[in-house]
Amino acid sequence: MLGIAASYGTLDVADTDIMLLLDDINLGLRRAAVMPYFAYAYHDNLSVGMRFGYEYLTGDLGNVALDLGSAADLSFSLSDIGIKSESYAWSLFHRNYIGLDRRGIVGAILEAEVLVKTGSSSMYTGVGDARNYSVSKNFAAKLNINPGLAVYVLPEVCVTVTVGIGGLSYKQVKQYDATGVLTGERWNSALKFKLNIADIQIGVVAHLWNKKKN
Numbered sequence: 001m002l003g004i005a006a007s008y009g010t011l012d013v014a015d016t017d018i019m020l021l022l023d024d025i026n027l028g029l030r031r032a033a034v035m036p037y038f039a040y041a042y043h044d045n046l047s048v049g050m051r052f053g054y055e056y057l058t059g060d061l062g063n064v065a066l067d068l069g070s071a072a073d074l075s076f077s078l079s080d081i082g083i084k085s086e087s088y089a090w091s092l093f094h095r096n097y098i099g100l101d102r103r104g105i106v107g108a109i110l111e112a113e114v115l116v117k118t119g120s121s122s123m124y125t126g127v128g129d130a131r132n133y134s135v136s137k138n139f140a141a142k143l144n145i146n147p148g149l150a151v152y153v154l155p156e157v158c159v160t161v162t163v164g165i166g167g168l169s170y171k172q173v174k175q176y177d178a179t180g181v182l183t184g185e186r187w188n189s190a191l192k193f194k195l196n197i198a199d200i201q202i203g204v205v206a207h208l209w210n211k212k213k214n
Contacts, residue, residue: 001039001047005160005203008032029059035089035201045097045107053089055119058082080126087119087138097150109148109162116141133178143168145193156207164199166192 009031032055039049060082093113100106117140124133148162172187 001041001049001205001207002036003038003160003203003205004034004036005051005162005201006032006034007199007201029057031055031057033201037093039093039095041207045099047095047097049093049095051089051091051093051113051115053091053117055085055087055089057085057121080131081123083121083123085119085121085138087117089115089117091115093146105152107150109146109150109160111146111148111162113144113146114142115144134183135176135178135180137174137176139172141170146199150205158205160201160203160205162201162203164196166194166196 010029033053035051035053037049037051039047041047091113093111095109095111098108098110100108117138119138120135121138122133122135124131126132144167145165146162147165148160150158150160152158168189168191170187170189173185174182175184177183
């Protein structure tokens with residue numbers, strides 16, 4: 001099988017209820033990802049494959065202020081912050097299709113994936129000569145569970161939708177200043193399962209050939 005999965009999303013002030021607590025906010029985030037893959041079906045409804053992915057994220061925070069009143073005694077403001085991030089991913093996956101109708105048109109997907117991701121991100125704060133830059137190098141390794149749905153629109157072509165629900169992960173970030181000097185490092189590992197709406201992928205799969213039935 002040959003396939004490609006992609007996702008695109010934006011976030012602005014109208015997308016979340018938490019923005020009701022903030023004043024004078026100017027926020028914009030954009031994320032896009034594309035991941036081609038190939039797989040081999042070694043048995044009915046069972047396949048193994050590889051993915052290669054690219055992800056791009058950019059965003060800016062022009063201004064934001066938080067004021068919870070005198071009772072909470074908490075207020076702050078931020079302005080002129082921007083971020084840009086690029087990353088590359090490689091993964092091995094095992095996918096199980098479960099038929100949901102007798103004609104074999106609609107099926108559920110249960111997928112396990114081992115993923116490695118590397119990349120870098122840059123952030124700036126301030127404006128003009130007072131603007132400061134920092135760069136981070138990122139590494140992540142994950143064991144993911146990705147359930148989903150497959151619908152055959154043609155005998156050899158199906159559309160898939162999968163969503164990440166978490167798993168085991170390890171992340172490492174190294175921070176550098178504008179001159180390239182290491183200023184900090186952090187890492188963490190976690191085991192958690194929850195629905196991740198930021199990890200919904202829509203894909204198209206083409207079966208290159210079909211073994212003749214006996």
